Amino acid sequence: MNFNSKLGILRLLALVEGISYIAFAITMPLKYNLEIFWPNKVMGYAHGLLFLAYCIYVLLVGIERKWSFKIIFLSGFASLIPFATFFADAKIFKPEQEKSLG
Numbered sequence: 631m632n633f634n635s636k637l638g639i640l641r642l643l644a645l646v647e648g649i650s651y652i653a654f655a656i657t658m659p660l661k662y663n664l665e666i667f668w669p670n671k672v673m674g675y676a677h678g679l680l681f682l683a684y685c686i687y688v689l690l691v692g693i694e695r696k697w698s699f700k701i702i703f704l705s706g707f708a709s710l711i712p713f714a715t716f717f718a719d720a721k722i723f724k725p726e727q728e729k730s731l732g
Contacts, residue, residue: 632727636694640687641723644708647684648715650677655712684709695726 632638654673661670685706692702705722708714
């Protein structure tokens with residue numbers, strides 16, 4: 631993965647945002663069943679920041695690479711579904727990066 635471009639950073643954000651989504655979901659039972667609040671609060675803030683960064687980068691990269699509205703929409707929508715950012719990376723971002731590299 632090449633991090634020297636906005637697309638490389640978007641790929642990293644897609645992976646980290648997907649992981650944070652899963653971690654945030656794991657902390658929910660701690661909060662509501664065991665009344666341990668701090669892991670959920672920490673993961674909530676982290677996931678929120680990563681979600682915003684991911685959405686901003688989807689727009690930046692989409693505009694820079696002149697993606698269609700459909701690709702930008704699907705890439706952004708992926709942030710709302712667990713595991714979908716991993717799919718977006720594999721099906722949209724990675725092929726786009728490989729196309730630009732070689």
